[in-house]
Amino acid sequence: MQIIVQKFGGTSVGSIERIQAVAKLISEEASKGHRLVVVVSAMAGETDRLLGLSKKLSSQPSALHQDVVLAAGEQVAIGLLGIALHELGISSQLFLGHQIRILTDDIHGAARIQRIETDRLIACLDDGKIPIIAGFQGVTEKGDVTTIGRGGGDTTAIAVAAALKADRCDIFTDVPGVSTADPRMVSDARVLRKISSEEMLELADAGAKVLSSRSVEIAARYQVPLCVRSSFEPSAGTMIVREEDSMENVLISGITLSANEAKVAIRRVPDEVGIPARIFQPIAEANINVDMILQNISKDGLTDLTFTVPKGDLKRAMELAEAAARDVKAGKVEAAGDVAKVSVVGIGMRSHAGVAHTMFEALAKEGIGIQMISTSEIKVSLIIDAKYGERAVRALHQAFDLHKPHTDLVGNER
């Protein structure tokens, strides 16, 4: 019998009516004869509410104590789902992190799962009951409650699926799957049937919110077949598959937009060995994630250095850049918070030239200037003026014909 892990996110259990809908969905899946294991997040808004309470007590709440507060959100959600299933005549057993046990390290607030004991889950399945697991939480070897960071519910589900060697892990969310672009921006965006985990990783990194890159990584590492589906409407969803199961002839899978970008430029930086290190070291030490770095061709021994950081870190990054500029005797430092990153992701890109050319042409036709470019094996990202973000996504979606279904080599529609 197949073991299927199904994870329901915060919007999926965001109200009493939603919890009842999810219970019905689970009862339908269970009637198909699979062995189901359910992982649940806190009701939408609850983690933020609890975080808000703790932030009112302290600007930096002690993480050890805050984890106990936050873990309560998932606890309420599994209890309510258990009640709803009981109403449908379905037996379930609730599992908090410590009851399974999901063992983590003791980095409170961002703990890493180290081991999942499966004995009690398997005993529960053997009993004919559905285990309902509180996502996002674990327990240290010492017995303290931990949480594993935002998006932790997905991580829990995938880690449980890996530990149980499950046949599939369904991530239920409020969208029907992974789309070629955000449907709120591109009206003819399509839901992909399949996508490779490499592409999914790049999409997640580039701003697609449907899955965290950490979840995709873990699923890929433990070869857990992932499916992103909607709990709001019937949907086959998107399967996230290994590259070899993917399709050769698909050039581009999706377009993403990230508005959470800011640009810092340091003018007239002496073009000497060791200077960039002296500039970026303090920024790295401040845990600011530098995404793109661009260095102009040197002129008179001086160059311009431009880089992007998350918008929320701009102020701090500017302070550090200004100090570094004084230190290395560079010119003035300029910032731009009104930029966006548009990315094109596709595994076919590796063997296809011309992707960048198509992008530049499409944007030029719209009169959109390109400020920075970065590429990876399967992704091209461009920094553009924020106000052109959505227009750029639509233009690129059109230019790569993403509204038309692709077929793979054996004729399966993707």
Next chain:
Amino acid sequence: MQIIVQKFGGTSVGSIERIQAVAKLISEEASKGHRLVVVVSAMAGETDRLLGLSKKLSSQPSALHQDVVLAAGEQVAIGLLGIALHELGISSQLFLGHQIRILTDDIHGAARIQRIETDRLIACLDDGKIPIIAGFQGVTEKGDVTTIGRGGGDTTAIAVAAALKADRCDIFTDVPGVSTADPRMVSDARVLRKISSEEMLELADAGAKVLSSRSVEIAARYQVPLCVRSSFEPSAGTMIVREEDSMENVLISGITLSANEAKVAIRRVPDEVGIPARIFQPIAEANINVDMILQNISKDGLTDLTFTVPKGDLKRAMELAEAAARDVKAGKVEAAGDVAKVSVVGIGMRSHAGVAHTMFEALAKEGIGIQMISTSEIKVSLIIDAKYGERAVRALHQAFDLHKPHTDLVGNER
């Protein structure tokens, strides 16, 4: 060094500001050099909110699952208090029911504490940290979360105090202590310095809400010195002491009013052996708590049988009484939902005649008729028309001079 258990109820931790105030209060107590153990209830309103969510899913939520939902309320409260204490530089360790462990039976929703393991609490105290315990919750031998019913926070605190052989258990609430009457009804009601546990038990039974009778019972059984205090204002509070530590010359300690009463009268009941049993057996089997029973003097082999039940059970009690009346060939059954019970409690009553007389006289002067009377060793309760309830409390408070401080045999003011 003294061990003191301090319990903070829902209104005491009902807001961020209140949690900060409680943290300050704890830090002051800790600075006195006692070893403190803190027990906390859910923030005011939270248990009702969680109960409301589960009631929306089911008219009879499965208690096993509901306990997981409800236990989250106390979990949030201890986490927030831990954060607030951390802000004041005070180290605490949080304890959920399963982390101590507080072992209970598996009657979910109304579990009984069977055993409290104290090793981890003592290790925590030895570490110089303050243990903060989630009240109201426990864990079964099997590892399932349980709750121990309304007012369970007090029970947790008293049971922990008994297990640790604590020197005192402070119950912090929103009133300054146990009063001679409800201050909202009687403006010159006084807070008692001391009261015997027997009197407190009768007061709790008779409608005083400051402590549940279950808590008083457990405290008396394990000889835990209890103190009821306010977390809102500095107060010495009321010590609940053993009878021998109480005072002989105090006639009456307090007056209570319970509005949660309803009266059922069965007319023309055959006055034969075995008939009352046939009437009350089905009512007892329905778990309806019959408080007073009054039987008139028989006339022509027939009598009237009157009894009181909690208001919420009146409808069901009427149905059962009507069936029983048909069964024993009695007359018609009448109900009155608009009655109240006013009680006078005092340990001195045992050796003093005239209490009932003073009561009757005081009520007669106010034109208040008495419908039923019941007495125990240290309590006299009267059923009266509900609309006279508060007036009766004021008249009795005045008649027994409760506004004047009493002094005991050695001159200590009570």
